[in-house]
Amino acid sequence: MKKQTAGRDNLGDLAPQFAALNDDVLFGEVWARESQLSAHDRSMITVASLMSQGLPQLEAHLKIAKENGVTQEELVEMFTHLAFYAGWPKAWTAFNLLKETYK
Template sequence: MTEQAQQIGGGRRTIGDFAPKFAELTDDVLFEDVWNRTELAARDRSLITVAVLVAGGDADQLAFHLGRAKENGVTETELVEAITHLAFYAGWPKAMTATTVAKRIFAA
């Protein structure tokens, strides 16, 4: 597998003052450990994460991870196509919500 950029979380920065243990787990376990394992490329992890967030209707987290996916080499076209595909598996309303989030994030 090719060398990839180190994935870094922002838990301490965003929620550290309110939920320090959750922030620690986000940064040290989820990002430092899981996201940086070499068995899957960060690009693949991003596609998987976006798919799960769309399927779960998790719009707030989706907004962050769409940006992370672009940083990890997934194109806007690929992300829109993934959301379109997921409409038939995760549900139309969830895909519509995800499309609205993506449109806002990509325009920023």
């Protein structure tokens, strides 16, 4: 996975410690533990969590998921399944973001 700089780029001036934890620990250390869990699987889990919560970070993580080899078909199946557990409107939102990400 490429080096993440979103924390520093977006919050570095306001919250430098939070930005460093985001970039260096979350994305630098946790996401790098591919012998424990692949980037593909981490993306699937992350997208499922964000979709379930209805969080705007879903859009960015769909792009990361695509880079990590998650297919549109896998995400369609995930969102269809999660619609019954997380909520129908959240699934609609997720599908619309998916269409934009994979067009």
